[in-house]
Amino acid sequence: MKLYTNFIYPTEVHDVVKLFLDGVVLSDDGSGDITLIEYVDDTKFKYVSTFFARVAQTEVDTAGLDELQQVRLRKRFAKVCMYDLLVKVTGKHMPWGGLTGIRPTKLARQLTAEGLDWQQTFRGLLDVSEQKTNLVADILAEQGDLYGYRANTADMYVGIPFCVSRCSYCSFTSGEIGKMKKYVLPYVAELKRELAATLKFAEDNGITLRNVYFGGGTPTSLSAAQLDEILSVIDITPTEYTVEAGRPDTIDKDKLDVLAAHGVNRISINPQTFNQSVLDTIGRRHTVADIYDKYNLARKYDFAINMDLIAGLPGETYEMFCHNVECAVACGADNITVHTLALKHGSALKEQNFAQGQSPVAKMVEFAHEKLYATGYIPYYMYRQKYMSDNLENVGFTKPGKPCLYNIDIMEEISDIIACGTNAISKRISVEQNRIERAANPKDVITYIERLDDFLQKKFELFS
Incomplete structure (x- = not known):
């Protein structure tokens, strides 16, 4: 089975697919059983993923953000788009949702710096379980002044x-x-x-x-x-x-x-x-x-x-x-x-x-x-x-x-x-x-x- 995406960070999308499916490889010929396409309109980015006639879609506006912040949001919403699609297809929800990074606590701090409620974002947009969200909260609290x-x-x-x-x-x-x-x-x-x-x-x-x-x-x-x-x-x-x-x-x-x-x-x-x-x-x-x-x-x-x-x-x-x-x-x-x-x-x-x-x-x-x-x-x-x-x-x-x-x-x-x-x-x-x-x-x-x-x-x- 193949995954095709025009997203410039294809491994980010591939890592989400690996959470649900074994043996899927990145396509190098422009075709795929699973697809994720990025559409760009100035500072607006739209993602559409498809698999087994199922479709998921996300979009984000990065106006006013620097290059690093823009890349973070593009990765985040591309991965969410693929994750949402595979939840629809498989009926499975992962304990860490669509997170594939090694440091959830670091992401929580980044979201806070972006002016977001990190716990709400974890539970909502990213589909992280209540148990894992609480675990991150406990670790952040324990680190306290040591951080x-x-x-x-x-x-x-x-x-x-x-x-x-x-x-x-x-x-x-x-x-x-x-x-x-x-x-x-x-x-x-x-x-x-x-x-x-x-x-x-x-x-x-x-x-x-x-x-x-x-x-x-x-x-x-x-x-x-x-x-x-x-x-x-x-x-x-x-x-x-x-x-x-x-x-x-x-x-x-x-x-x-x-x-x-x-x-x-x-x-x-x-x-x-x-x-x-x-x-x-x-x-x-x-x-x-x-x-x-x-x-x-x-x-x-x-x-x-x-x-x-x-x-x-x-x-x-x-x-x-x-x-x-x-x-x-x-x-x-x-x-x-x-x-x-x-x-x-x-x-x-x-x-x-x-x-x-x-x-x-x-x-x-x-x-x-x-x-x-x-x-x-x-x-x-x-x-x-x-x-x-x-x-x-x-x-x-x-x-x-x-x-x-x-x-x-x-x-x-x-x-x-x-x-x-x-x-x-x-x-x-x-x-x-x-x-x-x-x-x-x-x-x-x-x-x-x-x-x-x-x-x-x-x-x-x-x-x-």
Whole structure:
């Protein structure tokens, strides 16, 4: 089946079609089973979509708006036109309506800046459900004074591209540390050099590094001595200092001692599931008992601890997922992040053509949210991804006063990011021009080791 549109942003329309129909491709010959045509009359734009003799229509006048505002409205009304058509044809309403962007909270703020009632626009024009609209409202309220761009301030991200094994849902560019032993020491050496140069650059240019976040990969797949080497380079005292220790099979007392000694105040211990059969299926080489043992060990330190759960994993029933939520709540983690499985390119599940069938992912997520609200957790950030089960979302919940500042900064795009390591992307925000510029480090370890100086120069040019 083909989609034809003369709209200059065809993928925006195509993404809406993908919410309802599989296997539809963009037409390159001017014909299509599904069509959306844009008609232009000066500042007025009209959209007409057709499919199975059904028709939908929207129109918008962009008089008095700048180019960026005009493009936003054109995209919005073209997508609404296609969404309205497919609702007519299929009878289905999506939980996020026609929204395909990854940051609904950002859209809510944009609508407010346009002088609109964002909640009314979500529920009305965009057909977002009452439940999801309320979720956005709760997140905006929780972020409160934590939201806002800070001049001459940045967060530092550090990427560690190694794991002890690759989970079947993972699409990150990380490698199994046992297979990449010969690159570990050279990588640590170059990362230390990049960190030292970056910290000096920040100091010389009056940039305050507010939060530091080590991600990956799994940073704690490195040895305690290697972690100590790297953390010893960081000679600042950030407000928030996070190291992902997501895999319980990478955590031990020596490593936790190193993290604590260097002032790390947040870690993650990510079960994903508390069901052994599912852990085995997704390639996690640890037991459920390991999750509890390492969590209890970490609780002897003064770390805020996050736990991740994923709804929709292979072989996991609704009852099994509810058990996961109950276990994470019983542990008393400071943050619990509820992810929805996304079948992304590069993951084993995608390559295996894993299909969820009738897996009740939406029901799982609903239970998790209800349970977390009921036990005092508050949603504080969220994001959505392509290929996400049931067109849902990932939401971070926090105990009162325990939100991860870096997560808010990165997901709301309100902080410059100075990034180090492989697959790390530095970002500089221009508030006045409403633009984000980027400088990306290489995705692979070998290129990073061989060409670090080239990428350092690009990063420093970005912030000069």
